[in-house]
Amino acid sequence: MSEPGIRARNRAAIMAAITDSANRQLLEAGPSELSVRAVARELGMASSAIYRYVSSRDELLTLLIVGAFNDMAQSVEARAERMKGARKRWQVIGLASRDWAIEQPQRFALIYGSPVPGYAAPQDTIGPATRIPALLIGILQEAHVQADVSAFDARVARSLRPALANLDQWADLRTREFNDAAFALGVMAWTHIIGSISFELFGHRHNVVGDSxxxxxxxxxxxxxxxxxxxxxxxxV
Amino acid sequence: MSEPGIRARNRAAIMAAITDSANRQLLEAGPSELSVRAVARELGMASSAIYRYVSSRDELLTLLIVGAFNDMAQSVEARAERMKGARKRWQVIGLASRDWAIEQPQRFALIYGSPVPGYAAPQDTIGPATRIPALLIGILQEAHVQADVSAFDARVARSLRPALANLDQWADLRTREFNDAAFALGVMAWTHIIGSISFELFGHRHNVVGDSxxxxxxxxxxxxxxxxxxxxxxxxV
DNA sequence: AACTATATGCGAGCAGTGCTCTTGCTTTCT
DNA sequence: AGAAAGCAAGAGCACTGCTCGCATATAGTT
Known part of the structure; x- marks a missing residue:
């Protein structure tokens, strides 16, 4: 009963084989080139058989997106957690993110480039997508960061609080060691990391920063x- | 002789009709959905006839990219040039960029999202792509910006100078009113503007900043x- | 004015895509 | 053992980018 059963095990194996094959294609082709039929060919099965496991190409892409988010997060977490000191950890998070992106640019483009189809970000992605930002928030708390921005900026940052209200997932932000402006700056920092990697990877730094x-x-x-x-x-610190 | 001639005029008109139709498709579909055949249908001609004007789908996309860069730059320049004061102009550049992107998200994605095919950024794009950054540099010079970063950061910024050497297009950066670190910070600022717009448009701010x-x-x-x-x-200032 | 080269348009056709449906077979559950 | 559910395959539809051969219209040349 609770035994996996031949069929269940086969299903899991084939599922993995499908995403593996698709990821392999992504290493050299880019999301829009991903082909269900090519996956089927590589697995030696009819193209129609794939649809027993994945209901559409978009669903396959969603699987890859979730996988990429988790893979990147795991890679970054592994390198960050053995670092001591907030600043060092901050830097490692940035560098590890960039390293992962450079190793697998197409997977980075898949999650941080332009959304692929008509697209409505599936709910399954927001969890994995917030792992690294959560790490970042942790660092800011650890460092007892209190942002000192101008009075105006602080007011603006505070006005964002309603939007942040449903965010108990971000650990407890209400502690005094972490004000609204600090959170707003943290979001900026993460935005910049991804933005900079995108610029570098997508070729918007030619003739601006050296090509080496x-x-x-x-x-x-x-x-x-x-x-x-x-x-x-x-x-x- | 120097007369345009019937054929040349027709050609220019059809060329414009093609890019117009393609841009119209982009307003609601996204780059990967752009179809040469659909353009041909809308213009009432055979799909094969399009290839008399555009050698491939990628070349058509390149045309659209150049057009989008120029359109965005023109829109931003128009709003920026009638502003007085460096800070005000800086803000208008940012806001105008964002407004343009929100109005035409697919065209923004086309130029700042993930590069479409195998892609090697054609030379024709770098000119139009640097119009807004050039505006930014102008503002920094106008404001006589001297960045005061840490000694370490300044050293890093200076080490980037060789890479910036071939950049006489960026006006004269060698004036004392503008040091290397200031240029590096300017690149950061532009990176952040685009990165933030991308995050907002591509849905990476859900549950972080309010959806309104x-x-x-x-x-x-x-x-x-x-x-x-x-x-x-x-x-x- | 006649002729030739060039530019343009059309239609058929190839190879590829996502996806559906029907038909047969195998595993699982009752 | 028999019924139900899961799985694989093939044919087929509608679509795509792109090429080729064949007509026609324009341009420049003799």
Missing amino acids: QSDRRTYFEFELNVLADLLGIGQG | QSDRRTYFEFELNVLADLLGIGQG
Whole structure:
């Protein structure tokens, strides 16, 4: 009964084989080139048989999206958790995110590029998508960050609180060690990390930052430092 | 001789009709859905006839990309040039960019989302793509911005100078009113504007910033203020 | 004015796509 | 053992980008 059963096991295996094959295609082709028939060919089955496991191409893409979010988050978490000190951890989060993206640019484009079809972000993605940001918030709390922005900016940041109200998932933000402006700056920081990686990967830095890997990395580290200062994550902590 | 001639005029008109039709499709469908055959249908000609004007679907997309860059730049320039004061102009550049993107999200995705095919950014795009950044650099010079970053960051920024060497197009950056770090921060600011718009448009802000237009705009303005302070564009100037 | 080269249009056709439906077979549950 | 559910395959539909051969209209040349 609770035994997996031959069929259930086969199903799981084939499911994995499908996403594996699709991910392999993504390594060199880009989301719009992903072909259900090509997956079927690689698995040696009829194209129609795929639809027993995945109801449409878009659903397959959603599976890959969730997988990519989780894979990236896991990769970043693994490197971040053995770092001591808020600033160091902040930098590792940024660098690890960038490294993952450079290794698998198509998967990065899949999750942070333009949404593929008509698209309505499926509910399944928001969980995996927030893993790294959650890590970031943790760092800001750990560092007891209190953002000192102008009075005007603070007012603006506070006005965003209603929107953030349903966010108990972000740990308890109501502690005094973490004000609204700090949260707003944290969102900015994460936005910038992804934005910068996108610029680099999508070719918007040609003739602006050097084309060599070392130039690009240097500039990215520069950005991480500026952001860390902006966030108020001290050197020593 | 120098007369346009019937054929040349026809050709230009049809060319314009093609890009117009394609752009119309982009308003509601997204780059990967763009269909040469659909364009042909709308123009009432055979699908094969399109290839007399455009050698491939990718070339058509490139035309649209150049057009989108120029359209966005023109829209932003128009609103920016009648503003006085560096900070005000900076904010208008940001807001106008965002407005354009919200009006035509698919065209924004076309130029700042994931690159479409195998892709190698054609040379024709880099000119139009740098119009708004050039505007930004102008503002920084106008405001006599001298970035005061940490010694470390300044060193990093300076190490990027070789990469920026071939950039005489960016007006004269060698003036004392504009140091390397200021340029690096300017690139950061532009990166952030596009990154933030992308996050908003591509749905990465759900459950983070309010879903209402006013919440989103408020947050964007918050970001612009923080960046202006970071750039050292004073309130009064 | 006649001729030739070039530019343009059309239709058929190829190879590929996502997806559906029918038909047969195998595993599972009762 | 028999019924029900799951699975695989093939044919087929409507669509795509793109090429080729064949007509026709325009342009420049003799």
